[in-house]
Amino acid sequence: MHLTNSLELFPEFAVTQLLFRDVKNCAELRKMAMEGKIAGALINPAMVLDPFQTLLAANKAVHVQKVGKMKTRSLYSEIIFSLSPTNNISEAFKRFGISDNDHAVLIVLVHNKEEEYNKDDVQSKVDGQQIPADQMSSLSDFAKIKKLYKVSSQEEKCGSVLDAVICRMAAKDVV
Amino acid sequence: MAEADGVSVRSVLPCLREAELIKQGAEARVYRVRFLGRSAIVKERFPKRYRHPALDEKLTRRRVAQEVRSILRCRKAGIAAPVVYFVDLSSNCIFLEEITESITTREHIAAARASGRSVESLHDLAENMGRILAKMHDEDVIHGDLTTSNMLLKTESSGELTLMLIDFGLSFVSALPEDKGVDLYVLEKAFLSTHPNTETLFQKLLHSYTGASKKAPAVIKKLDEVRLRGRKRSMVG
Ligand SMILES: Nc1ncnc2c1ncn2[C@@H]1O[C@H](COP(=O)(O)OP(=O)(O)OP(=O)(O)O)[C@@H](O)[C@H]1O
Ligand SMILES: [Mg+2]
Numbered sequence: 001m002h003l004t005n006s007l008e009l010f011p012e013f014a015v016t017q018l019l020f021r022d023v024k025n026c027a028e029l030r031k032m033a034m035e036g037k038i039a040g041a042l043i044n045p046a047m048v049l050d051p052f053q054t055l056l057a058a059n060k061a062v063h064v065q066k067v068g069k070m071k072t073r074s075l076y077s078e079i080i081f082s083l084s085p086t087n088n089i090s091e092a093f094k095r096f097g098i099s100d101n102d103h104a105v106l107i108v109l110v111h112n113k114e115e116e117y118n119k120d121d122v123q124s125k126v127d128g129q130q131i132p133a134d135q136m137s138s139l140s141d142f143a144k145i146k147k148l149y150k151v152s153s154q155e156e157k158c159g160s161v162l163d164a165v166i167c168r169m170a171a172k173d174v175v
Numbered sequence: 176m177a178e179a180d181g182v183s184v185r186s187v188l189p190c191l192r193e194a195e196l197i198k199q200g201a202e203a204r205v206y207r208v209r210f211l212g213r214s215a216i217v218k219e220r221f222p223k224r225y226r227h228p229a230l231d232e233k234l235t236r237r238r239v240a241q242e243v244r245s246i247l248r249c250r251k252a253g254i255a256a257p258v259v260y261f262v263d264l265s266s267n268c269i270f271l272e273e274i275t276e277s278i279t280t281r282e283h284i285a286a287a288r289a290s291g292r293s294v295e296s297l298h299d300l301a302e303n304m305g306r307i308l309a310k311m312h313d314e315d316v317i318h319g320d321l322t323t324s325n326m327l328l329k330t331e332s333s334g335e336l337t338l339m340l341i342d343f344g345l346s347f348v349s350a351l352p353e354d355k356g357v358d359l360y361v362l363e364k365a366f367l368s369t370h371p372n373t374e375t376l377f378q379k380l381l382h383s384y385t386g387a388s389k390k391a392p393a394v395i396k397k398l399d400e401v402r403l404r405g406r407k408r409s410m411v412g
Binding site: 007008011052056060155157167168175 | 244
């Protein structure tokens, strides 16, 4: 169900992604995350096209934490911020975080490679149905993503929308 | 060359120490790696010892930033260039999509010539190069290092060939015909010295460049001026 990947640049860490739909307690989950009771990033899966997109965001978050360049308060908020094409933090949370009336959530965890992620800690808190994380695109809102990342039809001539999204995430600090 | 600079050939990133080095240049090392489940190319710009450290860091960083910006600018305009996965400004590394099933245009042309194929068989390629460069210049991207090594030819699953631009480290944004003319002049020099007896091929390239952009006449005029200057200088020097 879940997807776990290692980070070549940070071999001590691994990233695990869990995807849920028909979630009934997004408000409660959001509150728990704000209080630090969930050690993970709660992401709106409508804004994600592929697990690679979130994996890149997690890699970037660990990187900025390592080099002391975080722009937000925690590793998990940094993952959400890394997804955003702009440097506006509150905008990033609004678009890529979850809202109280959402019905789906993608949870991204960064954990020690040697240990499995704490399953019970996360799964027991979500009142919803877990689905395979690689089915992420079934929940994506394609039109919204294209609009937010400003992907033109011209750009789609030389690559996918995912490619366009990834380039903007990577280039954010240099443009 | 890095050794001559007294710079360690070992990368600052531990994951690159075991990686396959595919090119050691004067300013950058290029590696092939696995990155988050994909095959990727890492371009690492290393310090040059003969430059003042603070200046060096600034220049290096600017090149990394320019490379990423120009790739994005090209892609937004529909000009094929590798996807940027990740930029590490603390080690001046860019992680790029690896263009698989590809060879450099240089290798392609050299192979065609070596196998005795006619120059005419390469006309379509030259025309394609001209069109893509015209499009790039219409976006005001000046590549800064146009050579046939910095254009990759990818064989798509359909069998079609896609021309992709790479190596934007010396690129910048300018609308001046002079800058575009110099860009083409650099390519002409590199092209004709790498591929002898291909003058007609380069003519084809310029012809399609001219047909593909409204701004081309002013650029070609500058190209002619730059050529003349180049000749005068070589007569004096
Ligand atoms: N994304 C890529 N996919 C596949 N091969 C690549 C890619 N990027 C570079 N290469 C290969 O590596 C070679 C060197 O790369 P590149 O031209 O970017 O570096 P460079 O010439 O050392 O840079 P610079 O001229 O800025 O010092 C290319 O000619 C090509 O063969
Ligand atoms: Mg090169």
